[in-house]
Amino acid sequence: MSSTIKRILFIGAGRMAQAIISGLKNQSDFQISVTNNGNDQRLNYVRDTFDVEVIESWREEIETTDVVVLAMPPEVHDSLLNELAKFIDKHLIVTVAAGIGPTYLEESLPDGTPVAWMMPNTAAQVGQSMTLYTCGKHTDSSHEELLQKMLSGIGSYEKVTEEQIHELTPITGSAPAFIYKMAEALVNNAVDSGISEQQARKLVSEMIGGAASMLKNGESPKELAEQVASPGGVTAAGLKVFDENNFESLINNAIKACHQRAEK
Ligand SMILES: NC(=O)c1ccc[n+]([C@@H]2O[C@H](COP(=O)([O-])OP(=O)(O)OC[C@H]3O[C@@H](n4cnc5c(N)ncnc54)[C@H](OP(=O)(O)O)[C@@H]3O)[C@@H](O)[C@H]2O)c1
Known part of the structure; x- marks a missing residue:
């Protein structure tokens, strides 16, 4: 990842996405877009509250985005990852979902895709989560630096192994x-x-x-x-x-x- 301004696309606009966006929105080196499962009211709330771009479908921006944050329930990851896999080209894919570790993400996405898993707690909503994170096989130091910037917006973080997150x-x-x-x-x-x-x-x-x-x-x-x-x-x-x-x-x-x- 080279350019200084990173484009982050959130798929999911609920509590966790909002907590992370709230921590990121004052950092000028991120440009944020958000989409969800069709709840327009929620999307409008996110746009008005955090002054970020909202879009109807992730397909509109996937080609120009650097990072995709999956902030949606674990059970919808499978079908979304299947679709997303067709469009991935070295994007960093991060999930916040319980139980969805790098091994699962790497199995579902094209070979070489950088992936990460972060596991916050509900105190993310007040910027005081104790978040665990781990990276996949293809993440480099620039990916990790970016991830840590996101994590610091919602509290403290600690890097552990995938097994240790479980x-x-x-x-x-x-x-x-x-x-x-x-x-x-x-x-x-x-x-x-x-x-x-x-x-x-x-x-x-x-x-x-x-x-x-x-x-x-x-x-x-x-x-x-x-x-x-x-x-x-x-x-x-x-x-x-x-x-x-x-x-x-x-x-x-x-x-x-x-x-x-x-x-x-
Ligand atoms: N809340 C926490 O403190 C916490 C802590 C640790 C981990 N997590 C994880 O974070 C994830 C999100 O949790 P949350 O608390 O933010 O949930 P939430 O408030 O219920 O929000 C879920 C979001 O996912 C969207 N969504 C659902 N299915 C989708 C699909 N097929 N495509 C695109 N978007 C979809 C929903 O869209 P609509 O807006 O259209 O309904 C909604 O915006 C979960 O995996 C959860 O395990 C949450």
Whole structure:
């Protein structure tokens, strides 16, 4: 990829496409086009909100685009890739879909096609996704640089292997829901003390944000827990209940269940 301005075509205009476009739209080295499955209202919203070009069909621009981002459900990839394969000429093809790794993309596209897989989480919508990514056999450093620019617009990223994305998706993709579930229980408890739901949510979200900042500071989760829980104290009594109820094995089982479901 040589010219400085890169043309990126999004196929899919939903939540994930919008999150990525929102992170990219202020970068002048990208020219963005977006298409979808025919929902004009959504396409108009994307055009008006992000000031990008929208088109009815990807065929209108495929020849002049550098990068195609597949931001649509996994189950429609097969038929689209079949069609797309006829038009591909060294485009970089990136998917954000669960379960669609470089191996699958390379099998469906012409030999030599550079491909990549990124796996964000829902916090992409607020620019704070922890995104995993991996590249196929034919990507070079310019492709990866471009990919990293896209990823930095939606939060942090980490390069891992394709196999590791499958392994780690429950941690970065599903575990936010585990945290929300815990937050729900804490909010309900806080409301029982007589404060409003809004106050309770503020308390809990700020507490989780603070704990996340402490974790980012470098100390291990174990050390941080020990700092809160002095021996024989109030927090230690709470943590004892976690231990008695095998909290760690509960988490391990939940992650195992995610893997088992993903394999089906
Ligand atoms: N949301 C997340 O936080 C998240 C996290 C990780 C991965 N992902 C992955 O990101 C992908 C998109 O998710 P999303 O949350 O953005 O979904 P979404 O909000 O439901 O949007 C899906 C988009 O795909 C379009 N689409 C569906 N079938 C199509 C087809 N045959 N041709 C062209 N476009 C088609 C839809 O078109 P219309 O506008 O016409 O309906 C819509 O714009 C999924 O594969 C999902 O697994 C999402």
